[in-house]
Amino acid sequence: MSRFIFGDDLGNIKVLRYLPDAASPEENASIKTVHSEATSENRTAIQRISTCLIGRDNDTLLATASSNASLALHTLSEEDELKTVCNWTEKRLKDNYFVGLTASTSAVWSCTSNGALRRATFSTESSSITQEDKGSLPTRLRDWKLSSDAKNFAYGGEEVDLSVWDAELAFRAQPTAEASNASGKKRRRADTLFHGEVWRAKNLPNDSLSLRQPVRITSLSFLPNSGSGHSLVTGTLGNDVRRYDTRAARRPVADWKVGKVGGIKTLQAGLNEHELFVSDQGTNLYAVDLRNGQILYGYPGIAGAVTAIAVSPTTIASTSLDRYVRTHTIIPPAGIVGTRLDTKGAVSSKTYTNCIPTCIVWDGIHAKAAEAEEDEEDDVWDEIEEVSDGEDSDNSEAPRKKRRNLKS
Amino acid sequence: MPPTRFEPSQIKNKHKREQILQKIRKVKTQAKLQKRLALAKAEANDPEAKKKRLAENVPRTLDNMREFDPSIMTADPSSSNQAEGSTSAEAIQNEQAADISTDPFASYFTTDDPSIPPKVLITTSFKASKTTYEFCDELVGIFPGAEFRRRKKGKGFEMGRIAGWAADRGYKHLMVVNEDMKKPNAITLVYLPNGPTAYFKLTSVELTQQIFGHARATPHYPELILNGFVTRLGHCVGRMFQTTFPPLPEFAGRQVVTLHNQRDFIFFRRHRYAFRSEEKVSLQEIGPRFTLKLRWIKKNIPAVYNLGESPAALTIEKDDEEDAPVEESENKEEASEEQPTRKKTIPPKQDEYLWQWKSELETTRRTFFL
Numbered sequence: 001m002s003r004f005i006f007g008d009d010l011g012n013i014k015v016l017r018y019l020p021d022a023a024s025p026e027e028n029a030s031i032k033t034v035h036s037e038a039t040s041e042n043r044t045a046i047q048r049i050s051t052c053l054i055g056r057d058n059d060t061l062l063a064t065a066s067s068n069a070s071l072a073l074h075t076l077s078e079e080d081e082l083k084t085v086c087n088w089t090e091k092r093l094k095d096n097y098f099v100g101l102t103a104s105t106s107a108v109w110s111c112t113s114n115g116a117l118r119r120a121t122f123s124t125e126s127s128s129i130t131q132e133d134k135g136s137l138p139t140r141l142r143d144w145k146l147s148s149d150a151k152n153f154a155y156g157g158e159e160v161d162l163s164v165w166d167a168e169l170a171f172r173a174q175p176t177a178e179a180s181n182a183s184g185k186k187r188r189r190a191d192t193l194f195h196g197e198v199w200r201a202k203n204l205p206n207d208s209l210s211l212r213q214p215v216r217i218t219s220l221s222f223l224p225n226s227g228s229g230h231s232l233v234t235g236t237l238g239n240d241v242r243r244y245d246t247r248a249a250r251r252p253v254a255d256w257k258v259g260k261v262g263g264i265k266t267l268q269a270g271l272n273e274h275e276l277f278v279s280d281q282g283t284n285l286y287a288v289d290l291r292n293g294q295i296l297y298g299y300p301g302i303a304g305a306v307t308a309i310a311v312s313p314t315t316i317a318s319t320s321l322d323r324y325v326r327t328h329t330i331i332p333p334a335g336i337v338g339t340r341l342d343t344k345g346a347v348s349s350k351t352y353t354n355c356i357p358t359c360i361v362w363d364g365i366h367a368k369a370a371e372a373e374e375d376e377e378d379d380v381w382d383e384i385e386e387v388s389d390g391e392d393s394d395n396s397e398a399p400r401k402k403r404r405n406l407k408s
Numbered sequence: 409m410p411p412t413r414f415e416p417s418q419i420k421n422k423h424k425r426e427q428i429l430q431k432i433r434k435v436k437t438q439a440k441l442q443k444r445l446a447l448a449k450a451e452a453n454d455p456e457a458k459k460k461r462l463a464e465n466v467p468r469t470l471d472n473m474r475e476f477d478p479s480i481m482t483a484d485p486s487s488s489n490q491a492e493g494s495t496s497a498e499a500i501q502n503e504q505a506a507d508i509s510t511d512p513f514a515s516y517f518t519t520d521d522p523s524i525p526p527k528v529l530i531t532t533s534f535k536a537s538k539t540t541y542e543f544c545d546e547l548v549g550i551f552p553g554a555e556f557r558r559r560k561k562g563k564g565f566e567m568g569r570i571a572g573w574a575a576d577r578g579y580k581h582l583m584v585v586n587e588d589m590k591k592p593n594a595i596t597l598v599y600l601p602n603g604p605t606a607y608f609k610l611t612s613v614e615l616t617q618q619i620f621g622h623a624r625a626t627p628h629y630p631e632l633i634l635n636g637f638v639t640r641l642g643h644c645v646g647r648m649f650q651t652t653f654p655p656l657p658e659f660a661g662r663q664v665v666t667l668h669n670q671r672d673f674i675f676f677r678r679h680r681y682a683f684r685s686e687e688k689v690s691l692q693e694i695g696p697r698f699t700l701k702l703r704w705i706k707k708n709i710p711a712v713y714n715l716g717e718s719p720a721a722l723t724i725e726k727d728d729e730e731d732a733p734v735e736e737s738e739n740k741e742e743a744s745e746e747q748p749t750r751k752k753t754i755p756p757k758q759d760e761y762l763w764q765w766k767s768e769l770e771t772t773r774r775t776f777f778l
Binding site: 009010012033036039041042043092114115116136137138139140158159160194211212214215216218237238261262263265281282283300301303304305321322323352354355 | 478499509640715717719724725760761763768
């Protein structure tokens with residue numbers, strides 16, 4: 001049984017519970033609203049959502065960022081009770097939107113499309129933020145992600161090439177010595193890294209007509225399975241998926257055309273090795289092999305663009321603009337590159353929501369229901385008394401006797 | 409031995425076989441006719457029996473056997489299967505109402521003066537021909553606030569850019585009639601300034617002069633009838649059409665525009681009505697008659713791909729607001745007085761599909777989306 005948390009266009013937070021072994025296919029998924037936003041003239045859509053597991057009590061920390069520049073931190077219990085811990089606003093938002101949000105056990109990081117980076121340190125005891133650090137990143141960002149060890153983050157956008165920064169240095173002000181040096185030189189090289197920037201990607205070489213390739217990154221993801229924060233993958237407006245390795249080179253290691261319509265909307269690395277889920281602005285959701293960029297399978301029956309994908313070990317869940325939240329089965333890529341898979345992934349459940357769901361995330365709690373059921377079954381068998389039968393064949397008598405000895 | 413029966417189809421001689429079968433068919437049709445006449449006679453005396461028979465024998469059609477769609481907007485959500493199991497019917501209705509009241513068309517219902525017609529810009533695809541221009545003439549007559557402009561050729565006249573200019577000049581809709589093989593075949597309806605774009609396939613176009621006994625149109629604002637828009641997507645499309653007409657019709661004009669949705673086909677008709685007596689009304693058809701079928705809806709206005717534009721430099725925005733909020737507000741007031749700048753609507757660089765018709769979505773013949 002997996003639980004996913006998603007936010008929608010009106011500001012509500014809802015929980016989707018998926019039970020793969022339900023009695024009938026209609027009952028395998030259910031949605032419950034844990035937070036309803038009061039209706040107002042303008043929509044306060046939830047633009048980004050992020051979870052983090054707290055060690056005790058199996059509670060989940062849930063951070064949300066809304067279109068009215070307010071961010072909030074809640075705790076969600078296993079019984080789906082939501083309690084707000086603290087609220088704060090990002091005043092630098094203006095007409096832009098949030099492109100990244102990550103919650104860790106001690107801080108919540110947020111980034112907007114005009115480069116306003118904020119790290120809010122909190123503690124569950126107090127109802128306000130204990131410390132706020134601000135950083136400035138370039139404008140026109142489209143996606144921002146924090147690496148799994150929280151030491152680096154990466155961003156990309158419109159004519160903003162993929163960049164990896166050091167998480168601590170980003171919040172320190174630019175030293176004045178550098179500023180005076182820059183004013184001394186006549187022309188500052190456009191290639192110089194910002195203070196705090198560790199690595200910046202280089203654009204692809206000019207195409208066959210010697211034309212510059214435009215840089216239009218729409219989404220990016222760290223690849224968790226391969227190394228810590230070194231492997232990244234980006235999706236572009238030209239339907240390309242590019243894979244980068246910060247240790248190897250500044251140019252992309254691989255460049256594949258994966259999407260079909262309108263550019264890549266969102267990417268999410270799968271928990272199996274070499275797996276990547278890609279959705280484009282048309283109605284396509286694909287699973288891609290990271291070794292050769294081939295589409296392994298796609299999920300049929302989706303009528304709107306897929307806005308967000310959440311990955312858990314057994315299933316993935318997706319939200320799309322046609323007001324459905326779907327869960328899908330995953331087939332991991334084959335061991336040998338290029339072999340065709342026998343079965344394809346399928347849509348295992350789809351539930352209708354009244355407003356457009358915008359972002360979805362897995363709550364991080366691994367399902368343990370199956371194991372508990374097995375233990376119960378063993379107990380039942382152990383309690384049943386053995387009955388002796390003289391008519392049984394010799395084969396069954398010997399193991400039976402052994403069992404009886406153990407029982408007594 | 410009793411005679412064994414053999415089927416007429418075992419007769420090898422075609423003429424004889426046909427003869428026998430015709431005889432059998434005639435006997436059957438006669439029997440059926442006699443039965444119906446007897447029933448009609450019995451029911452002529454007993455209207456109750458007729459009512460009972462009709463109530464029992466309701467024919468099953470594709471419309472009344474329609475596949476269940478959870479997005480069908482009902483007045484009573486508790487009667488149908490709920491997707492959200494644990495919320496009450498009231499909560500669901502509140503949510504649906506909030507969703508509709510904050511959608512892009514909500515501003516139409518809160519205008520100050522309901523007698524101002526919304527401005528509609530009608531244009532064609534590039535290099536249209538006579539039939540399309542005639543159809544556009546008719547369209548200009550249908551929508552009270554409509555204007556027609558010829559479409560120019562070139563890179564700077566993409567649909568998204570035109571939508572941006574129209575939005576800045578106060579137009580509420582952009583309607584582009586697409587042409588193929590000298591006939592109009594599609595309509596793209598864009599709600600401005602940043603509302604959804606809908607693409608309809610246009611078929612069965614009959615202009616006013618082709619309709620026998622047509623009435624004459626007058627410039628009065630028509631009344632609007634929207635039938636059969638049942639699902640959430642249907643509501644979106646229905647509201648989109650509603651916003652093309654002025655909110656307050658002129659009843660003295662006795663004109664009515666009907667958009668009737670049946671099995672995902674939207675039929676457009678325009679009639680003039682007259683009361684012949686207190687109970688009887690007669691209709692006379694005015695104006696063009698056409699059929700639309702929705703193909704896709706995109707979230708924003710159409711995108712403009714400008715892949716060759718020169719790259720903008722990386723800039724970091726300065727964070728002044730937090731330091732001096734008082735000074736900022738004073739500056740802002742001065743700035744707004746000096747320059748009443750026209751808002752510039754920039755078309756997006758990406759298209760997002762809210763809904764797209766795909767043949768794999770029609771799993772049965774009874775699946776409909778609007």
